[in-house]
Structure formats: C-alpha cells, structure tokens
Amino acid sequence: xxxxxxxxxxTLLTTPVAFADPVDDTLVLNEETEIVxxxxxxxxxxxxxxxxxxxxxxxxxxxxAMQADDFxxxxxxxxxxxxxxxxxxxxxEGKSCASCHDGLETMAGVKATYPKWDExxxxxxxxxxxxxxxxxxxxGAEAWPYDKGNAINxxxxxxxxxxxxxxxxxxxGPAKETWEQGKDMYYTRTGQLELSCANCHEDNYGNMIRxxxxxxxxxxxxxxxxxxxxKLNGSHSRFKGCIRDTxxxxxxxxxxxxxxxxxxxxxxxxxxxxxxxxxxx
Amino acid sequence: MELTRRSAILLGASAIFVAGLPKIGAAATxxxxxxxxTGGAEVGEGDLKLVAPEIAxxxxxxxxxxxxxSAAEILVLAxxxxxxxxxxxxxxxxxxxxxxxxxxxxxxTQDVVAIAKLEDGSFVKAxxxxxxxxxxxGG
Amino acid sequence: MAxxxxxxxxxxxxxxxxxxxxxxxxxxxxMESGQRKDSDGNIIPRSIINxxxxxxxxxxxxxxxxxxxxxxxPYFEFEALVPEAGEFKFTWYDDDGSVYETxxxxxxx
Numbered sequence: 324x325x326x327x328x329x330x331x332x333x334t335l336l337t338t339p340v341a342f343a344d345p346v347d348d349t350l351v352l353n354e355e356t357e358i359v360x361x362x363x364x365x366x367x368x369x370x371x372x373x374x375x376x377x378x379x380x381x382x383x384x385x386x387x388a389m390q391a392d393d394f395x396x397x398x399x400x401x402x403x404x405x406x407x408x409x410x411x412x413x414x415x416e417g418k419s420c421a422s423c424h425d426g427l428e429t430m431a432g433v434k435a436t437y438p439k440w441d442e443x444x445x446x447x448x449x450x451x452x453x454x455x456x457x458x459x460x461x462x463g464a465e466a467w468p469y470d471k472g473n474a475i476n477x478x479x480x481x482x483x484x485x486x487x488x489x490x491x492x493x494x495x496g497p498a499k500e501t502w503e504q505g506k507d508m509y510y511t512r513t514g515q516l517e518l519s520c521a522n523c524h525e526d527n528y529g530n531m532i533r534x535x536x537x538x539x540x541x542x543x544x545x546x547x548x549x550x551x552x553x554k555l556n557g558s559h560s561r562f563k564g565c566i567r568d569t570x571x572x573x574x575x576x577x578x579x580x581x582x583x584x585x586x587x588x589x590x591x592x593x594x595x596x597x598x599x600x601x602x603x604x
Numbered sequence: 605m606e607l608t609r610r611s612a613i614l615l616g617a618s619a620i621f622v623a624g625l626p627k628i629g630a631a632a633t634x635x636x637x638x639x640x641x642t643g644g645a646e647v648g649e650g651d652l653k654l655v656a657p658e659i660a661x662x663x664x665x666x667x668x669x670x671x672x673x674s675a676a677e678i679l680v681l682a683x684x685x686x687x688x689x690x691x692x693x694x695x696x697x698x699x700x701x702x703x704x705x706x707x708x709x710x711x712x713t714q715d716v717v718a719i720a721k722l723e724d725g726s727f728v729k730a731x732x733x734x735x736x737x738x739x740x741x742g743g
Numbered sequence: 744m745a746x747x748x749x750x751x752x753x754x755x756x757x758x759x760x761x762x763x764x765x766x767x768x769x770x771x772x773x774m775e776s777g778q779r780k781d782s783d784g785n786i787i788p789r790s791i792i793n794x795x796x797x798x799x800x801x802x803x804x805x806x807x808x809x810x811x812x813x814x815x816x817p818y819f820e821f822e823a824l825v826p827e828a829g830e831f832k833f834t835w836y837d838d839d840g841s842v843y844e845t846x847x848x849x850x851x852x
Contacts, residue, residue: 383661394753397816400771403749535740550662553815568741604661665814682812686778689810693821696803700763700822704805707814709776 344529345380345538346387350598353393356487358596365593367494371525372539377595378603381528381538386550390602398479398548398600401555405480408473414464423461427484434478434485435597438586440498447501447586450478451557451577469577470557479546479555482599490543490597494590505587508580514569520588535604540565542585543592544601555600558585634681634688638719641679641692647727651675652720654730663710663736670730671703675720678702684714710736748772752833754847758825766797766804769818770835770843776811792817794836800829825849 350358360377368375379387393399409420409427424430437450448456451474455466467474494502509520523532524540531537546555559576562584566573574580632640638647655669670678670693680690693704702720710716717731753767770792777789791811797804804823823831828851835843 383657383659385657385667386661389667394751394767394769395818397769397818400749400751400769400816403751404747532740534737537740550665553664565741669820685812687811690812691810692808694803694806694808696798696805698799698802698804698824698826700824703822704807705818705820707818709812709814 345376348380348387350377350379350387350391352391352486358487358598359489360595360598362594365590368591371521372591375541375592375595376528376539377541377592377598377601378538378544379598379601381536382603386602386604390598396548396600396602397553398546398555398602399483401476401548402480402483402600405473405476408477409480414458414462416461416463418462420457423457427480430481431484432488434482434599435488435491437492438498438501438582438589439493440496440501442497447498447582449577449582449585450481451475452582454478454481469575470560475546475555475557478557479600482546482597485597486599487596490589490592490595492586492589492593494586498586501583502586502590504580505583505585508584509587512569513566514571516569518569520565520584539591540588541592541595542588543595544598544603546599547601547603550602550604558588562588632688634683634717637679637681637688638717641719641721642727645727647719647729649730650728651722652678652718652728652730654680654716654718654732656716656732656734658733659735659737660710661737663712665707666710666734666736667705667707668716669703669705670718670720671701672720672722672728673702674723675702676723677721678704679719679721680708681717681719682708682710682714683717685709685711690716710734712736748837748841748843750833750835750843750845752831752845752847754831754849757850757852760825760827760851762825763822764825764849765820766823766831767818767820768795768797768833769816770795771816772835772837774811774813774815774817778811790838792835792837794834795819796834797821797823798832798834799823799825800827804831825851827851 350360352358360379361374364372364375379390389395406427412419434450438447441448451469454477458464459466512519520540523537528537528539542558545558549556557576559581562581563573563576651674652672657666660666670680676695678693681688682690690708691706695702713735715731715733717729719727719729721727748771750770755764758764772792775787775790779787781787789811791809793809795807795809805821807819809817828849830846830848832846
C-alpha cells in the first residue's frame with residue numbers, strides 16, 4: 324500500500340523546474356500598506372520549515388495584481404456588504420455591531436489573534452464563532468451559518484481592517500490542547516490517497532500539482548475570493564475540499580476538528596501579515 | 605423506419621427548406637460575428653493591441669486589455685467559447701484613449717480575437733492565444 | 744431586479760481642465776451565462792448585465808455591449824477626458840429590465 328501511495332503521489336506531484344517556485348515579488352496594498360508575504364518560520368516549525376510564505380507568492384502576475392488594489396479586488400464587494408450589516412440593527416435587543424464597537428476600524432488587530440481561547444466558553448473560538456456569540460448573546464439575533472454569506476463576509480470585513488498586521492495566534496496556555504489536536508490532524512494521512520496536509524503543503528510546496536502551484540497552504544489570506552467560484556471562501560470550506568480530495572470522509576465547517584485545524588494552520592503563519600480578503604485560484 | 609421513395613423526397617424537401625432559413629437560434633460562430641461586424645470588409649493588421657495572459661490561472665476571470673490609437677469600436681471574441689461574443693466597446697467623444705480593460709470567461713485554451721473599426725472605416729485585427737490551465741485539486 | 748447588485752466606481756475627485764483620467768467600475772452581479780445547469784439538469788436561464796455606459800455632462804465616454812463571457816462582477820477600466828467640472832454618470836442595464844445607475848462629481852483644480 325505504501326508503495327502504491329508513493330506512486331500516486333509521484334504522479335500528482337510532478338516537478339517541472341523553477342516554474343512553480345514562489346515568485347520574488349512584494350505586495351503593497353493600495354500603494355501604502357506593505358504586506359509581509361515571507362518571513363522566518365515561527366519557532367514551533369523550526370524542525371520543518373525555515374521560511375513561511377503566503378499563497379500570494381504562488382499565484383500568477385494578474386492574480387497578484389488584482390489583490391494589490393482594493394478596487395480591483397472583487398473580495399472587497401463582500402466587505403462592503405458586511406459593512407452594511409455591521410451598522411444594521413438585528414435581533415431582539417435592537418442592537419447592531421456598531422452599537423457596541425463603533426466603526427469597523429476599531430476592530431483592527433482582532434483577526435490577527437483568532438482562533439483563540441475563550442475563557443467563558445471554555446474552548447477555542449474562531450472569529451466567526453465570536454461574531455455569532457455577539458449575535459446570539461448580546462443582540463438577540465440568530466447565529467449565521469458557518470462559512471456562508473453573512474458570516475464569511477463579516478470575517479472578511481474584520482480581516483480587511485487588520486491587513487498588514489502580523490498573524491499572532493497563541494498556541495500555549497489553555498489553547499495548547501486544541502493546537503496539538505490540529506497539529507495531529509495536519510500530519511495524519513487520510514483518505515484513499517493517504518495524504519496528510521503536510522505531504523502536499525510542507526513536503527512539496529513549490530512543486531506542481533497537475534497544472535497548479537502547490538503553496539504552503541497558509542491561511543493568512545482567508546477569507547479568499549477564488550477565481551474558480553467568484554465568491555469568498557472560508558478556511559474550513561477549503562479544508563473540507565482538501566480532505567475530500569484525499570478521498571476521505573470530511574468534517575463540517577464549524578466542527579471541533581476544523582476549529583483545531585484552523586488554529587494550528589493559522590499558527591504556521593504566525594509572522595505573516597493578515598491578508599484577507601485575498602485573491603486565489 | 606423504412607425509407608420509402610416518397611419519404612425520401614419529403615426528407616430532401618424539408619432539408620432544403622431548413623437550409624434556406626436564416627440562422628435563427630443557431631449559435632453564430634466567431635467568423636459569423638466578425639463578418640457581421642465588418643460587413644464582409646477586409647480585415648488587416650495594424651492599429652490595435654490586445655493584451656491577455658499567456659496562461660490564465662482560471663478561465664473564469666481572465667484580465668484582458670484592448671487599445672488602439674484610432675478605433676471607433678472594438679469587438680472582442682473568444683473563438684473557442686460556446687458563444688464567442690465577449691464585448692463590443694464603442695468609444696464616445698470624451699474617451700481619452702481608445703482603450704479598455706475587463707475580465708472575461710474562457711471555456712478552455714483558445715484564441716481571443718479583437719477587431720477594431722478605425723475612424724477611417726477600415727478594420728484591423730489582433731489576436732492572442734490564452735492557455736487555460738486545469739487546476740490542481742481545486743478544493 | 745437581481746439581488747445584491749451594487750455598483751462601485753473609482754473616479755478622481757479633481758482634474759485639470761482637459762486632463763485624461765482613469766476610471767474603474769465594478770458592479771456586483773452574478774452574470775448567469777445561460778450555459779449552466781442546475782442540480783436537476785435544467786438550464787439556468789441567462790441573466791446578465793448586457794450594456795454599460797459612461798457619460799460626462801451628457802457626452803458619451805464609452806458604451807459597452809456585454810455578452811455572457813464577461814466575468815461575474817463585471818469590471819471595466821478606461822480613460823476619460825475632463826473638459827470642465829461636472830458629473831460622470833454610469834449606467835448598467837440588466838437582462839431583466841433593471842437599470843442600475845450611479846454618478847460621481849469631479850472638480851477642476
């Protein structure tokens with residue numbers, strides 16, 4: 324079986340030269356905000372990677388340019404939609420997000436620290452869970468379905484005001500157990516193809532997978548506007564797609580497994596800039 | 605069905621009838637659309653530039669740009685799409701240049717063609733082959 | 744009217760008289776091509792923006808006819824001459840008869 328897996332992997336990961344390497348380019352948003360797209364790997368990765376790289380470096384010139392200007396970036400359409408919901412009163416308490424938080428810009432830096440441990444909830448929460456906690460506990464509104472329209476738009480809006488700030492999620496203290504769970508998932512082979520996240524995104528980034536470039540699978544750019552489906556995509560939905568592609572039964576967006584995996588994968592990008600909403604294939 | 609002499613004649617007659625009808629509903633080919641735009645005039649090369657990526661990361665969103673010094677109108681076609689029409693740009697009195705950029709859909713690797721009607725009434729053509737890659741996992 | 748349609752335009756606030764400026768426009772629209780099928784195998788009917796125009800003080804800048812091969816959220820970039828202070832008017836025409844409009848003022852200086 325191991326031999327067979329190796330053969331499948333070799334076919335998937337053909338390696339035609341420098342073409343697939345990350346580009347040497349600098350991302351400056353709107354001619355003012357410089358984005359860190361490559362930096363020294365965080366300490367916890369010192370055994371496996373020297374440098375961490377944003378998926379932006381693995382995209383073509385046109386896609387990279389599209390992300391550099393907020394007007395050209397179609398992901399910003401959804402940020403604008405979220406700004407309308409930010410100010411819209413919803414639920415039994417007659418409150419909007421703005422009632423407590425003022426402008427969206429006051430949330431700068433928040434995205435960079437999520438997922439994080441929530442003492443009251445006694446678990447690690449993602450940003451979408453935190454938004455829903457506000458909605459159900461303080462606004463008396465219904466929770467938004469995970470990774471869907473309103474929820475992913477709001478995550479993108481919250482991310483947009485943190486762009487340029489370094490991803491910095493805590494992996495120690497009470498979050499450690501969840502982080503370890505995510506790490507185990509990252510290195511566990513799944514599915515009929517017996518592939519782990521690491522097989523592609525740690526061992527083979529910079530190589531081609533069919534006609535596409537394999538990136539490090541960093542999620543500092545999430546939510547991402549994908550050219551493929553022309554809408555915002557959440558990291559959990561992307562995990563789901565990857566796991567399905569290993570021919571495995573997958574988990575649901577918002578599940579404890581994906582919360583743990585989000586924390587771990589986010590921590591692999593500690594030090595890269597928050598980039599979402601980014602543009603990817 | 606058994607083909608009798610009578611039904612064969614009927615079939616032949618109806619075929620002639622169908623062929624004689626104008627092509628309503630049938631998809632026009634790229635060449636048809638060019639002929640319609642030019643009125644059958646000769647198409648040369650010259651004052652028209654089409655910029656498109658050599659390789660498109662995804663056929664859903666392919667940035668292109670057309671530009672010319674003296675075009676009144678520019679027709680853009682994706683010759684390999686099920687319906688080749690993409691857009692027609694007409695430049696008005698206050699257009700500062702005869703240039704425009706947009707994002708288009710390409711069903712696969714194919715030629716993107718631009719035809720400009722210049723102010724002198726002549727037509728020029730520019731074309732560019734865009735390779736549309738089939739992605740990796742696609743998630 | 745198709746849902747969630749929102750026009751965006753980018754026009755400088757001011758220009759010198761006679762200056763050429765770059766304009767960018769983007770409208771959120773699904774641009775349903777009429778080529779796709781739903782999960783039951785039925786064709787999803789075409790629903791696109793079929794025309795876009797930009798005028799300045801009543802004079803045309805650009806008039807675009809769009810086919811279904813224009814990507815979701817149609818984007819255009821072009822250049823306009825600004826002979827005097829005034830207002831750019833942008834209009835998008837939907838297959839369903841809806842017309843979406845927005846305008847931007849520009850000063851000379």
